[in-house]
Amino acid sequence: MILLVRPRMEAALQGGLRITDLEGRNRSDPVGLAQNHTDPAAALPDADVILVTVKSGADAGDGRADQGHARPDAVVVSLQNGVDNADRLRAGVDGRTVLAGMVPFNVVQSPDGELPFARPPRQRRQGDDRDGDAGLARLLAVEGFAVEPHADMKAVLWGKLLMNLNNALVALSGLPLATEPCRSPLAADPGRPDRRGAASDEGI
């Protein structure tokens, strides 16, 4: 695995990487197991799969420029938020396989550096379900980090966007998403104790 990172992140990773989650996993990656690069020309030539996680605004410049360093048969998977990033990446290259994916959780860098990255539990990444991509899903899936192919990624991406419209309320109220639904009007309905379930019923 190669991490293509900004210089600031490379400095933070000099002591290695530790990843935790709320299910109690605590994995340390000794220095050297994952390679870190800040230069796409060094990071991308050996790539079989490129997971694009830069913010959407970086696509037009960094995304296309980065792909110029990769092999033509390298598969690009956009794990970016938004609903059209894979389309925009695809439009910038000729013939390269570009797939859409969605990560249903945040990777959080600890502000004190003690727990560099953490994620909420019990959620799966989802990616395009196309011919030949079952192998890709198996490649990317690891214990505690499952990948689930999905036939309609546009719907999945729109679903995440709709769920995240709640972020401002969460930030302003100080109530995490896991708590907030218990106080919502929908939760007052005994037939709908879970707002996520109610949203799902409405096709969201």
Add this chain to the structure above:
Amino acid sequence: MAQEDKTVVIAGAGSIGCYAGGCLSARRAPG
């Protein structure tokens, strides 16, 4: 694809998954 002989590059590692405001709320209490 055999997992052991493929190279995966994560471009932009460290910023995955977060819409505006999501990281802030997650730092307060994951949810």
